[in-house]
Amino acid sequence: MRFTVNGAPVEAEPRAGQALRTLLRETGHTEVKKGCDAGDCGACAVILDGEPIHSCIYPAQRMDGREVTTVLGLGTPDDLHPMQEAFVEHFGFQCGFCTAGMIVTASTLDEESLDDLPRLMKGNLCRCTGYRSVTESIAAGVSESARPGRAVNLGSTGLDDRPSPVHSPVHEPETSGHAPAEPTAGRSIHPPAAKRVVTGSEPYTFDEPVDGALTLRVLGSPHAHARILSIDTSAAEALDGVELVLTAADVPKTLYSTARHEHRGDDPDDTLMLDTIARFRGQRVAAVVARTAAIAEEACRLIEIDWEILPAVFDPEEARAPGAPLIHPDRTPADRVDHADRNVIAAMHEGFGDIESALRDSAVTVSGSWQTQRISHAQLETHGSVGWVDETGRLVIRTSSQVPFLVRDELCHLFGLEQSAMRVFTARVGGGFGGKQEIFSEDLVALAVLRLGRPVAYELSRNDEFVRTSVRHPMRVTVDLGADARGRLTAMKVDVLSDTGAYGNHSRGVMFHGCAESMSLYNSPVKRVDAEAVYTNNVPSGAFRGYGLGQVILGVESAMDELAIRLGIDPFELRRINAVTPSDPVLAGHGHAEADVVWGSYGLDQCLDLAQDALRRGNGVEAPAGDHWKVGEGMAAAMIATMAPRGHISRVHVTLRPDGMYDVGVGTSEFGNGTTTVHAQLSSTALGTTTDRIRIRQSDTDAAAYDTGAFASAGTTVAGKALYSASLALRGVILEAAVAISGAALDECELGPSGVVADNRLIGFPELIAAVPAPHRSGDGVTAAGSEFGDVRSLAFNVQAFRVAVNVLTGQVRILQSVQSADAGTVLNPEQCRGQVEGGVAQGIGGALYEEVMLDGEGGILNPVFRTYRVPQMADIPVTEVYFAETSDDLGPLGAKSMSESPYNPVAPALGNAIRRAIGVRPYEQPFSRDRIWRLLNP
């Protein structure tokens, strides 16, 4: 059959059941993405004969004589379509994985569509942005005349009319002559990849096909807890096109954890690559490598297993009770499993002061028990990796990971390889949110490549994401607070039960971290924490934005709200009374301060004022008419350390080339966090050049010496700091060369984009490089290195406030006003940082009102697709007013702090508190979905 794509003829013989999406990708059109493969997310949207469709659910057999336009047919990086330009200009993407389909859909709209935009865009899910920037992009894109709405209320003074450099249309400063370029730090520089992202031409993990790659598929356990008595793979192996079948007999006998941290000893060794015991439904028990996906899937169905069903437990309270089936009975504290004999993987029981008497003696006490749900990261790019052997015989893994160096190190550990025998890298990553701080595909791909010596690819489906990756830890959080009559806390007691599911993954870190800044935010003379993380036969839990804080903060901040109601004290004021200040020690459950946490800056006071002022001002949005709509306001605060404890390392280098370009090698990943932009800004600011002269090679074990990875919001505070320091070191080396050449004093030499001006003369880069001492030279350039070890951490703050209307007849919650104030230190890229806050709020709203991975009570997942797992659509997310505190941190580069995961943390309690104040009944179970709210009012 013949059809055209972007005007070019294509001749193809699609398979009988093939979807258009894969046909397009197989013919080279990798700008067409896969988010769900089920018609729900829109990442694969194309225009077919003038009408937009979802290509993943369109029969390829119907294509004869048809015309397709993809996002790359609308415009190219050198010749953008107006809609593409608008998405660049308005920062309408973060990870960018949804963007191709978003832009294709938007390109079919006109100005009349804008009133109906949420409906028209409901088939395009964005997990990163929170949609405000998408909406502005579309509004600008559909009309030449539509001007970007000046962002509302952005700026630390909180004034609407503040002229702010944030909204300056000129993002890249002008350079004139040889003078140093104006510093780019603090300006809204566009992401370096922007024009490629909006044309679908920035390659993600599977967008550069590897010739001859075989396909790997896994067979999942049908049982929640069962032992394999025998496994017969002969029929699978006999199938034509099957190259390899892997079972437990084929994998390394080394236990490991899918979770990755700087120290491998942080996470429990409780996992085998393929096991003879299945501990949750969907756990992979065999893998097939075949010529095609169809053959691999068929072979999986031909594997016969004789199972011995074992008793299973799904409730964490039952799991730790005597007599419960034991899930990892052979593990010991040496494996980082504290009490395998009662399924408790981690336990913390500590405190200071006598909690019971303190509560008894308190003038006022409040108590409650909150339950959070399983949440899917729902990043648009699923997990997956492709591996091969390179020309030097090294094993190479290209993966979608936040932690390529940690993946390399663990795979080397598992397979007994030297680090030099392996390269791991990621291209742009299509979202992560913590879910890619784990090994879910790379291990099997590495094993298959090592066995076959041929390229192998394993791309997870959306169903796989729900069934066998990880979810946010569900927690039951019980909080007791005591206070005196004036609202000063006298006692704080927190009891946490965390369900880690069948494997430990991040359970230990999540539990400890969850109980840290949530409790240390407030001063109390007496504190007590009892927390346990428990194995069950449910799908494993893992790292998720906030890393446990969000769950425990729900309990603490909701209890604080209850206390405020009880005492008749304004909730902002109650925080002012009790929150830590730089003169206070930062104490969680244990009575001693963490030695590595320091006050590099403090902005909570500003955050409280900014949010409260915004709420008082209001925004003019009224509740729907009718007595059945009840209005309430709620707020919550959150604190977070600016990096992970116990070290987070980045070793980077910067090389000056004779043409004035700088090559940066940095290990951390770009997955929508905007790190790459900030890195270009930090480096160019230090080197007096423009961002387009900074070439960044990243997230590749070949590109940098080391990086712990992109988690704990470390992209700026760790990798960025290392890079800034390397850039300053390089600047020093260049200037010293200039001094040597010119004889001028150091402070008379100015480094600019074309070289150093000294003594009214421009010394060009080739001359400078030639004058640099040999130890600094590398190839034709000059290199300097920089490192950051994360030895000391500062603290950052977020305050969220909502005004909501609740329909007491239906349980609908309508957000009338949403405000978040953030203490990010120096804001290096205001638009990007704002986007991180907005995206965090949106994900927080999703978790607070909509999202829930539901189980059937026997370990099965009831809603493993986006049409039933409710990732927020454009219609679900209001515009959030974002305010930044004016602070500058002593630790972070140029005074910056972390601001990626923390905006998520106060959202759910702020919404719960607003709902409570609207309807007079407190919701305790997340999500506060319409049916649950309705039940509160119709018990």
Added chain:
Amino acid sequence: MDLNTVSSYRAARSREDLRLAPGERILGGGTWLYSEPQVTTTGLVDLTSMGWPAIEYPDGGGLRIGATCTIAELSKLPEREGWRAHPLFFQAATALLASFKIWNVATVGGNVCQSFSAGSMTSLCAALDATALIWTPDGTDYTVPVADLMTGNSTNNLADGEVLRWIDIPEHALRAHTGFRKIALAELGRSGAVLTGRVDEDGSAVFSITAATLTPNVLRYPILPSAARLQADSDAAVGYYDDPLGTADWRRGVSGVLLEEIRSELAVAEEVPR
């Protein structure tokens, strides 16, 4: 997604082509079929090549919707003198979780035959007393009210090899005043309840509860019922169910609330002289 077990595809041109071999399935627009693995399916027979008209206006009045009429085509149905039910067509389409891009491909017949409780083409048909013409494999036809086709959430009375040919909506229903409400756990989410009401020119009233119940509940009254009567009948409707898109008690509760909103609206509309 690719349907990797499918090894044959036939574009149907005649009724003869619709005789299915073992493993073959009828393919409408394909938007549902391609959205989930179909590992027991080995062949597809495409209906969209049959060339059926999307919309017909039979001589005796009413509206005939071809099974392969797309949701997009139906949502843009031209207005016609006296057809006060016209808004319902677009409203029903918007009750789908499916985006307008999917409307361009998904068919009305496919939505009905997939028979999800939340399928809003079923809601539309239940609201307007629509009947379906079914082709059987032996060459005979029969007609059945669409609301009676459903037997559960994605199950129906169609026998293997039976094909929905068209849907007829009677003239009297198209001339009625109608009301419509939809609610889901998210603003534009997959429906938890879809409620419709209509008052015909003879004053008789018909309300329907769909999506909230496994199969449609159609409530008929000689005149617009009282609030209490409608509430009681709504509460007594059968088949409210739990699933990830809502709990049974909430569905029952909001169905009553929203039906009453429709009833009040229709009462006002009926007071306005025609």
